[in-house]
Amino acid sequence: AAGVIQSPRHLIKEKRETATLKCYPIPRHDTVYWYQQGPGQDPQFLISFYEKMQSDKGSIPDRFSAQQFSDYHSELNMSSLELGDSALYFCASSLEGGQGNEQYFGPGTRLTVT
Amino acid sequence: SQELEQSPQSLIVQEGKNLTINCTSSKTLYGLYWYKQKYGEGLIFLMMLQKGGEEKSHEKITAKLDEKKQQSSLHITASQPSHAGIYLCGADVVGFQKLVFGTGTRLLVSP
Numbered sequence: 365a366a367g368v369i370q371s372p373r374h375l376i377k378e379k380r381e382t383a384t385l386k387c388y389p390i391p392r393h394d395t396v397y398w399y400q401q402g403p404g405q406d407p408q409f410l411i412s413f414y415e416k417m418q419s420d421k422g423s424i425p426d427r428f429s430a431q432q433f434s435d436y437h438s439e440l441n442m443s444s445l446e447l448g449d450s451a452l453y454f455c456a457s458s459l460e461g462g463q464g465n466e467q468y469f470g471p472g473t474r475l476t477v478t
Numbered sequence: 479s480q481e482l483e484q485s486p487q488s489l490i491v492q493e494g495k496n497l498t499i500n501c502t503s504s505k506t507l508y509g510l511y512w513y514k515q516k517y518g519e520g521l522i523f524l525m526m527l528q529k530g531g532e533e534k535s536h537e538k539i540t541a542k543l544d545e546k547k548q549q550s551s552l553h554i555t556a557s558q559p560s561h562a563g564i565y566l567c568g569a570d571v572v573g574f575q576k577l578v579f580g581t582g583t584r585l586l587v588s589p
Contacts, residue, residue, distance in 0.1 A: 397576060406566060406579035407521070420576050454521065458575065467511060467568075467575065471520035 366391055368457050368470035376476045377445050385440040385473045389457030395419070396438040397467065398430060399454040407454055413438055445477045481505055482569055484580035492588050496555050499583045501567030503548040509570040510550045511577060512541050514563045521566065524552075554585075562587045 369388040377383050389396050395414045399407040409422035413432035424430075427445075432438045442449060452474050458467045483502045491497045501510065509528050513521040525534045530545025538555045554561055564584050568577035 395575070399577075406581055407568075407577075409576045409578070412576055422576060452518065456521075465575075466523060466526045467577065468523050469513065469521035474518065 368455055368468055370453075370455050370470035370473050372473060373471065374474050374476075376478065378478055379445055379447060381445050381477075383442045383445060383475060385442070385453055385455075385475070387438045387440070387455030387457075387470060389436050389438070389455075390468055393457035393459050393468075394436055395458045395460070396432055396436070397456040397458075398424075398438070398440050399456065399469075401452040401454060401472075403451070405451075410440070442475075447477050450475060450477045480581060481571060481578045482567055482580035484565075484567055484583050486583060487581065488584040488586075490586045490588060491557050493558060494556050496553065497557055497585070498554075499552045499565050499567075499585075501550045501552070501569075501580050503569050503571060505548070505569075505571040507543070507545060507548055507550075507569050507571065509575070510541075510543050511568040511570075512550070512552050513566045513568060515566055515582070516563050524565075557585075557587045559587045559589065561585060 371386045397412040398410040401407040410424040412420045416432045430440045452472045454472045456467045456469045459465045485500050512524040525541045527543035533542045540553045543550045564582045566582045567580040
């Protein structure tokens with residue numbers, strides 16, 4: 365069965381550069397969530413989208429922005445990267461706003477900021 | 479403070495032994511998820527529990543939800559080396575499906 369796809373899988377950037385992470389949800393899933401997992405930390409919710417509209421916002425820095433497109437894929441844009449942004453970024457998807465539905469995670473994008 | 483507490487933090491069991499991992503929430507649970515993560519890799523969905531008293535099984539893994547206690551347990555029967563990894567419980571404590579996660583339980587299964 366098709367799973368959540370994230371690209372790239374690995375990304376190395378320098379401080380103050382920008383990065384764009386992409387997420388392709390499971391087919392028919394209309395809700396996308398972004399999480400950040402720092403080294404040795406549990407995943408922290410960043411932001412979510414339902415039907416191309418932002419549905420919830422967590423601890424996402426102002427330097428980050430995200431959107432969901434008409435084909436339901438989502439992109440997380442990160443600017444003015446800092447060393448502390450180095451983390452594993454997960455995208456998850458679910459169906460119908462997530463209400464009572466399972467949430468599946470992608471393999472993650474490992475971002476390293478040097 | 480952590481909204482979700484997992485115990486134990488780490489566990490080493492001999493192959494073939496049973497084990498239980500607990501997850502306790504300080505808030506009302508609208509949904510409780512169990513995931514498995516290999517180091518530095520993605521989260522593999524195991525189970526989702528929503529109703530009090532609900533119990534689900536997949537192969538040798540069983541999870542239960544005690545809604546009143548705001549607690550879930552994950553039980554592995556006859557553990558195998560393939561069960562090794564980090565088990566994370568995630569909970570919807572707001573009702574809008576964004577998840578907060580526990581600190582994880584690192585499981586090692588020795589031959």
